[in-house]
Amino acid sequence: MFVPPFCPYSTCLAHRHPSKRHYLRYGFYKPLCRANPVPRFRCRTCKRTYSRQTFRADYRDHKPHLNTQLFRLLISGVGLRQSSRMLPLTLRCTELKFRKIGQHLRHLNLNVRGKLGPSAVLQMDEFETFETRRRERPVTVPVLIDTPTRFIIWAESETLSPRGRMSVARIESLAKEEGQFGPRKDNSKVAIRKVLERAIPMVSGLDMVRVQTDEKLTYPSLLQSAFGTARVIHEKTSSRLARTVANPLFPINQTEAIARDLLGRLRRQSWLASKKRCFLDLALQYLMTWKNLIKPRFNRDKATPAQFAGFLKRPLTYSEVLGWRQDQGRRSIPPCPRAALGRGVYAG
Numbered sequence: 001m002f003v004p005p006f007c008p009y010s011t012c013l014a015h016r017h018p019s020k021r022h023y024l025r026y027g028f029y030k031p032l033c034r035a036n037p038v039p040r041f042r043c044r045t046c047k048r049t050y051s052r053q054t055f056r057a058d059y060r061d062h063k064p065h066l067n068t069q070l071f072r073l074l075i076s077g078v079g080l081r082q083s084s085r086m087l088p089l090t091l092r093c094t095e096l097k098f099r100k101i102g103q104h105l106r107h108l109n110l111n112v113r114g115k116l117g118p119s120a121v122l123q124m125d126e127f128e129t130f131e132t133r134r135r136e137r138p139v140t141v142p143v144l145i146d147t148p149t150r151f152i153i154w155a156e157s158e159t160l161s162p163r164g165r166m167s168v169a170r171i172e173s174l175a176k177e178e179g180q181f182g183p184r185k186d187n188s189k190v191a192i193r194k195v196l197e198r199a200i201p202m203v204s205g206l207d208m209v210r211v212q213t214d215e216k217l218t219y220p221s222l223l224q225s226a227f228g229t230a231r232v233i234h235e236k237t238s239s240r241l242a243r244t245v246a247n248p249l250f251p252i253n254q255t256e257a258i259a260r261d262l263l264g265r266l267r268r269q270s271w272l273a274s275k276k277r278c279f280l281d282l283a284l285q286y287l288m289t290w291k292n293l294i295k296p297r298f299n300r301d302k303a304t305p306a307q308f309a310g311f312l313k314r315p316l317t318y319s320e321v322l323g324w325r326q327d328q329g330r331r332s333i334p335p336c337p338r339a340a341l342g343r344g345v346y347a348g
């Protein structure tokens with residue numbers, strides 16, 4: 001039987017500090033899209049009513065039964081437009097579903113994580129892509145993983161300033177862009193700081209933090225300011241070394257290759273470009289959810305990266321991933337039964 005963990009209205013006292021009996025049962029309603037009636041509740045404090053559905057990620061969705069299928073398509077290299085044809089949904093509806101689910105997955109990814117064990121070895125690299133216009137609006141995406149478990153700790157984009165060969169036509173078009181939007185900043189350092197910040201709580205229990213990267217000159221100081229000068233063991237590999245299985249950076253290179261393959265918008269020579277990088281960031285959340293929580297680490301494995309890292313005891317299903325709302329941090333209802341959670345994940 002479903003029990004509401006708190007009052008869903010954020011202005012109510014029972015939202016932050018619910019008592020044991022903060023609600024009254026208040027009948028049922030029969031939704032058109034579901035076979036079973038949904039229980040309703042009334043808050044004893046603010047007297048407002050809500051239902052079990054208020055706690056679901058598909059709250060107020062049109063055609064919620066298509067969410068899982070859309071998720072599967074979007075982590076299979078299919079673009080938004082083709083997904084909208086296949087489901088079928090209108091393009092606008094597909095875009096809005098993509099954004100809503102992406103924001104939900106961001107919360108989920110932040111909730112289902114904990115401290116890494118002493119065997120943790122971080123690897124970081126950046127790949128380049130673009131928003132709307134390849135030659136005028138390049139974007140950098142640093143990716144940080146825990147190598148033994150292949151858990152993707154974070155990936156988030158930032159702007160890059162255009163570089164490389166400048167033809168007359170390119171210089172003209174860059175000048176036009178600059179007139180319209182101002183100079184495009186090189187925010188590579190900002191991007192790396194953002195990604196490293198996500199790792200700080202995860203490595204807080206470790207005496208030393210081992211990080212492997214290429215020889216980019218900005219990395220040492222950024223790593224030291226994130227983890228502390230005395231704690232970082234920084235191992236560098238030349239990016240000129242052949243990118244084979246023998247390359248020490250093979251795990252991060254492979255993770256990036258998988259990202260390029262599974263997210264259509266990251267493919268080279270493709271017309272599935274991101275119009276804005278905020279939507280690229282949402283697509284990266286889809287990838288992180290699938291790689292960390294659903295898919296086994298390697299094809300020969302049965303366990304996911306989140307299981308190897310000790311955050312979960314079994315893989316999550318698609319419907320679990322898209323189930324309970326996660327926007328209340330670790331007070332949110334966990335995506336799976338509590339028995340399947342690892343230590344230190346979710347309150348209660």
Ligand SMILES: [Zn+2]
Pocket residue numbers: 007008009012013014015043044045046047048
């Ligand atoms: Zn209330």
